[in-house]
Amino acid sequence: MFQKILIANRGEIALRVLRAARELGIKTVAVHSTADAEAMHVRLADESVCIGPPASRDSYLNIHQIVAACEITGADAIHPGYGFLSENAKFAEILEAHDITFIGPRAQHIRIMGDKIEAKKTAKRLGIPVVxxxxxxxxxxxxxxxxxxxxxxxxxxxxxxxxxxxxxxxxxxxxxxxxxxxxxxxxxxxxxxxxxxxxxxYLSKPRHIEIQVMGDGEGQAIHLGERDCSLQRRHQKVWEEAFSPALNASERQRIGEICSKAVADLGYSGAGTIEFLYEDGEFYFIEMNTRLQVEHPVTEAITGIDLVHEQIRIASGGGLSVRQQDVSFEGHAIECRINAEDPRTFTPSPGTVTHFHTPGGLGIRVDSAVYSGYKIPPYYDSLIGKLIVHGRNRVECMMRLRRALDEFVVDGINTTLPLFRELVGNIDIANGDYDIHWLEKHLAAKG
Missing domain, CATH: 3.30.1490.20 (ATP-grasp fold, A domain)
Structure with a gap:
């Protein structure tokens, strides 16, 4: 197992990785820009290193500075989170040359799946249905x-x-x-x-379905079910849930087995997500994301498996902790992405959070690095937190989500919380009757 992990990211995902590492008894190093000096992951890490000014290209995308931070602190592995350098094959190769473990797949797989044309050819060769x-x-x-x-x-x-x-x-x-x-x-x-x-x-009314996979790099792989990410705005996911209201058990098993076999045949290592458009009972490959997804907590909620633990375990040579027959699914989970944006115009809303109160109770999880008094900088993605709700079934999950949204308080800035309070009461959403175009049509109709 690793002795020290450097987290090459910021915000809620940096804090998520930090917590997983701490549970495994691994020391952590936070890197940060000057704009993030007071960030929560910086405060909680065992060590921290400033890697540059606010602009991402000069800090979180600065490979030289991140590698130097590893050498200064003696970190033996890097977790990239999502975004930034998480799917940068060159970064993975540079780390390997410096004897630093990249907690993710091999560079060759990042490169293949990063090219949409090559990814589609590879998927077809591996038996994955394509558009x-x-x-x-x-x-x-x-x-x-x-x-x-x-x-x-x-x-x-x-x-x-x-x-x-x-x-x-x-x-x-x-x-x-x-x-x-x-x-x-x-x-x-x-x-x-x-x-x-x-x-x-072009499919007219498809769902966006993705399959979570994990591989050990030695020909063993599992799938952890699907997530429905059809509620989107400008091709950006807003609401994710598992299971999909559109799939039945046989479809779920069929596409899961196809994906796990493909990942095993590829010799893939770590976490990955194979994304599909789904229409009229057929799946069509879109892409494979070779990293942890923003919506990974939905899968954790229905499986009880910590995906970051698995990533770290696999990267350290420990292999998968579970076999496919060990994976069981319980209940239903929904994630809402809370952004610092105006809920009507979706204009970014950086500023100081004057009051921050998160909901609690059975089945409620909030992944956020925000706190009262925190200044949200204008330089990065507007995601400030994720509300994840789990219930014994979708009806209970929706009831619990409605209550949790009512309890969630973020003052001082605009957020998209009002949008979710509206969505949770919509009859189409309650019935699970939506596709990838539904949200934009709904917003356009509102004016």
Missing amino acids: PGSEGAVTEESEALKIAAEIGYPVIVKAAAGGGGRGMKVARSEEEMRVALGTARSEAGAAFGDDAVYIEK
Whole structure:
């Protein structure tokens, strides 16, 4: 087991990893920008190192400074959390060259799954169902029009190196396809430095279903069920739950077995999430995230398995602590992402939190690094906390969520708490009757 782990992240995920390490008896090192000097993970870590000014590129994305912090403190492993350097293959390779363990998959797997085109080819080879589309990058308009005609409109043009909805355009006709191709390539080049795009069939009312997997890097792997992440705004997840209201037990078992076998065959190490669009009983591969997900507590709630413990155990050479037959699922869980944003305009709302009170009681978990008096800086993602609720079934979970949202108090800044208080009372949400377009249509209808 590791002696000391450096946490190359900030906010609630840094605190989450710190707590897991402490439970395992491992000392921790917090790195931080000058803007995060008073952050909770900095206060609680055994050691802390300032790695630069507020801008992410000069601090949390500064590989040289992070490696230097490891050498100064004697940390023998790094946990990257999510975001920042968590899916940076070069970072993983540099750590290996410095004899520092990266708590995550091998660089080659990060690189494969980070390229959307290569990821799709790999998924297809491993037996994972994929969306009909181009085999690789499309550069010529004539080729794009031919592929779109073969697939059938509507289609979607996506950036090969993209994410977060950038470089992504829908075309419902040949005329729209001509415009979409040029726009998507331009956006992709500007956002990612790579204008390669590919084409897929556009599904009109899909769910977003993801499967949590864990591999030991030696050919053993398990799945931990699915999460439904269909409630999204601008391709960003807002509300996640397990199990999905749309799946039955046989579908759950089928796609779980497909994913765990694929991960085992790949020789994948650590935590990963295989994401799908689901429509009319069929799953279509989107991507694989080679890291811990923001919504991982939902899976922890229904399985009782600490995913960060598993990550650390696997990275240290201890392998998986459970076999597939040991995994059992209990109840239902929902996570709401609480952002420091205006609940109507979604404009970021940095500032000082004057009062912070979290809900409690059976089945309630709050992952947050915020405290009363904390100054939320304007430089980073607006996520300030996650409310995770677990119940014996979905009805109980929704009742408990409604109560927990009413208890949650954050004063001094705007947050998205009012949005969730509205959603929990909506009849479509209560019935589990929603798809990936539902939330944006709902918000548009409100004006």
